Amino acid sequence: MKPKVIVYKKVDKKVLELLAETCEIIYFENLDSETYPLFLNELEEAQGLLGSGLKVDKELLDQAPQLNIVCNISVGYDNLDLTALAERGIIATNTPDVLNDTVADTIMGLILSTARRIPELDQWVKTGQWESGLAEKWFGVDVHHKVLGIIGMGGIGSAVAKRAHFGFDMDIIYHNRSRNEEAEDKYGAVYCSMEDLLKKSDFVCLMTPLTPDTVNLIGKREFELMKESAIFINASRGKTVDEEALIEALQKGQIYGAGLDVFVQEPVEKNNPLLSMKNVVTLPHIGSATYETRFQMAMTAAANLVKGLQGETPPNLIK
């Protein structure tokens, strides 16, 4: 008998075909108030779970006595309670690397659109306000030849460094808990302390995972250390930043602007002050959201699931 797996996210039919070779699939294109109770019913017998964003905690796992493997269609896995999974002998996987270039493109987009005020000027043109030459008050700031500080020089951070170094002649500085010699060799990235990075960077790009160590990694003190001309970019997770402190730093003019793909609460609350700031560019967590990359991520997750259920070590096992 084929093992039963639940796919709880819309995926390409090729992904379902791959899974169908070895699994019985219960498919929910998304989980909402209507489908969630049905999902819970199926969980009772499920041996595998494939999707993204679902909070997999003790409470959920108590309803999944047959579960062997949880496969995230994402590189981040802060939605998983790894201790609860380990206690039950359930393995988990993610999808690193396949999304690095796409997320790095999104980050470069945030850097450029914040520095050059692209969304603001787009609105200015479309609302018929372009009636004469461009006054200086609409000027932006340069990106090229500036200092880019990357906090979290991993897969995505390195792909950002590559673009910034080769494409924009930027000087790259970075902070991790350990050195990334490959990024140093390839992109001339210079390792520095967090404090130095914050003081020296024209663009501060946060790209760490969300872990107990990185909750509110950037807060009041960190914004105070940044240059007044600094642009802060976050595409990691909303909770790596103290959002109140970010709002305050922007309101006080402690930093020049921010480009944000992630928020503490997603979807972001309509009354979040960040949404009414002209010097803040916001995106709805689209880092990896291209057809090609989401397809690759789902295929990677499916390959992990198949291997795991065959009793082999999946390629992207979370340790």
Ligand SMILES: NC(=O)C1=CN([C@@H]2O[C@H](COP(=O)(O)OP(=O)(O)OC[C@H]3O[C@@H](n4cnc5c(N)ncnc54)[C@H](OP(=O)(O)O)[C@@H]3O)[C@@H](O)[C@H]2O)C=CC1
């Ligand atoms: N906006 C979006 O759509 C997306 C967001 N993401 C987010 O980006 C995160 C990073 O992804 P990825 O680059 O693949 O991950 P990697 O694991 O490749 O890189 C993470 C980097 O963060 C560093 N890091 C971890 N903890 C700390 C810390 N406490 N202080 C300083 N540096 C730290 C690590 O270095 P070291 O261990 O040496 O400290 C590592 O270099 C994901 O976990 C996810 O949350 C990912 C994809 C899309």
Ligand SMILES: O=CC(=O)O
């Ligand atoms: O946020 C997306 C991810 O892949 O992690």
